[in-house]
Amino acid sequence: MAASTHTELFELLDITGADAEECARLLATPPDESVLRSMAALEQRLGTFPLDSIREDNASETVWIEALLRFAPAVHTHHLHLGISPEVSAASLADMGLQLRINRRVHGRFGLDTWGWLTLHMAGNLFRLGRLQFHLVRSPEETSQAGTPAEDQRWVLGVHIPEDGGLSPALVDASLAEARLFFARYFPDKQAAVATCDSWMLDPYLADRLPESNIASFARRFTLDRCTDAPTDAVYFTFRQRGLQDLDRLPRDTSLQRVVLERIDDGGTWQLGHGHLAL
Numbered sequence: 073m074a075a076s077t078h079t080e081l082f083e084l085l086d087i088t089g090a091d092a093e094e095c096a097r098l099l100a101t102p103p104d105e106s107v108l109r110s111m112a113a114l115e116q117r118l119g120t121f122p123l124d125s126i127r128e129d130n131a132s133e134t135v136w137i138e139a140l141l142r143f144a145p146a147v148h149t150h151h152l153h154l155g156i157s158p159e160v161s162a163a164s165l166a167d168m169g170l171q172l173r174i175n176r177r178v179h180g181r182f183g184l185d186t187w188g189w190l191t192l193h194m195a196g197n198l199f200r201l202g203r204l205q206f207h208l209v210r211s212p213e214e215t216s217q218a219g220t221p222a223e224d225q226r227w228v229l230g231v232h233i234p235e236d237g238g239l240s241p242a243l244v245d246a247s248l249a250e251a252r253l254f255f256a257r258y259f260p261d262k263q264a265a266v267a268t269c270d271s272w273m274l275d276p277y278l279a280d281r282l283p284e285s286n287i288a289s290f291a292r293r294f295t296l297d298r299c300t301d302a303p304t305d306a307v308y309f310t311f312r313q314r315g316l317q318d319l320d321r322l323p324r325d326t327s328l329q330r331v332v333l334e335r336i337d338d339g340g341t342w343q344l345g346h347g348h349l350a351l
């Protein structure tokens with residue numbers, strides 16, 4: 073079956089070119105048992121505001137791609153029922169196409185090694201609003217404390233930064249402003265006073281070395297709560313390489329590429345910064 077049969081779905085998910093052809097192939101035959109199982113797992117989470125993605129299970133990456141493709145229209149309908157615009161829904165779900173393209177850069181083939189990340193979008197509580205993505209969840213600290221009833225837990229917005237050009241302060245301001253209005257309007261009973269971010273971009277080493285950069289300006293918006301070791305994240309997001317092998321072959325063209333590699337050359341370990349800001 074040709075990709076043109078699924079034009080509407082692929083537009084919704086921004087799936088293009090060779091990825092559209094591969095996805096059309098997956099949709100050409102009825103879903104098998106494992107795809108149906110994965111779809112059932114997605115169905116169970118829709119509208120429940122889960123904090124975590126679905127993690128490793130026995131289904132293959134291809135099974136998950138097919139399940140995500142087949143389930144996405146239900147998420148779109150869920151968004152529309154909440155009154156959310158088709159444009160915001162599509163912008164949020166378009167991460168699927170972006171992640172397929174990134175997978176080609178990372179592995180040189182069709183696939184989705186970040187399928188788990190996409191299971192968050194399919195629960196209906198992760199939205200792209202302007203430059204940033206926002207994930208509406210119960211505060212993870214309180215969720216981990218036994219005894220706090222779900223209805224008493226605070227809500228927070230987890231902030232994520234999709235790869236899509238520069239991260240100018242003006243774009244970030246606009247996105248945060250849009251988020252304040254969006255969540256107050258569509259989720260008035262889940263008001264979040266705080267946004268959180270867990271990212272290699274919040275590693276203070278980066279702001280020290282590249283103080284004038286957009287990344288540093290973004291990081292400075294957050295109060296840093298703690299750091300944890302994340303040796304491979306900076307390499308993955310800067311070079312789209314999994315793992316720390318063959319670092320000497322990577323380019324050192326931009327200031328970020330040089331900083332990322334020089335720290336490792338010096339025996340350092342990249343960190344994940346965990347921060348928050350008041351909305």
Ligand SMILES: CC(C)(COP(=O)(O)OP(=O)(O)OC[C@H]1O[C@@H](n2cnc3c(N)ncnc32)[C@H](O)[C@@H]1OP(=O)(O)O)[C@@H](O)C(=O)NCCC(=O)NCCS
Pocket residue numbers: 232233234235236237238239240270271272273282285286287288309310311325326327328329
């Ligand atoms: C976050 C991101 C949008 C920032 O882009 P930006 O606004 O261009 O960043 P800055 O202006 O701060 O860049 C400073 C320098 O780093 C370079 N740079 C930024 N991101 C880069 C990247 N992904 N790869 C290589 N170089 C990069 C810039 O070209 C600039 O180099 P220069 O000083 O030699 O001119 C970009 O790095 C990106 O798309 N990253 C992938 C997504 C990601 O990491 N998300 C967070 C996941 S936790």
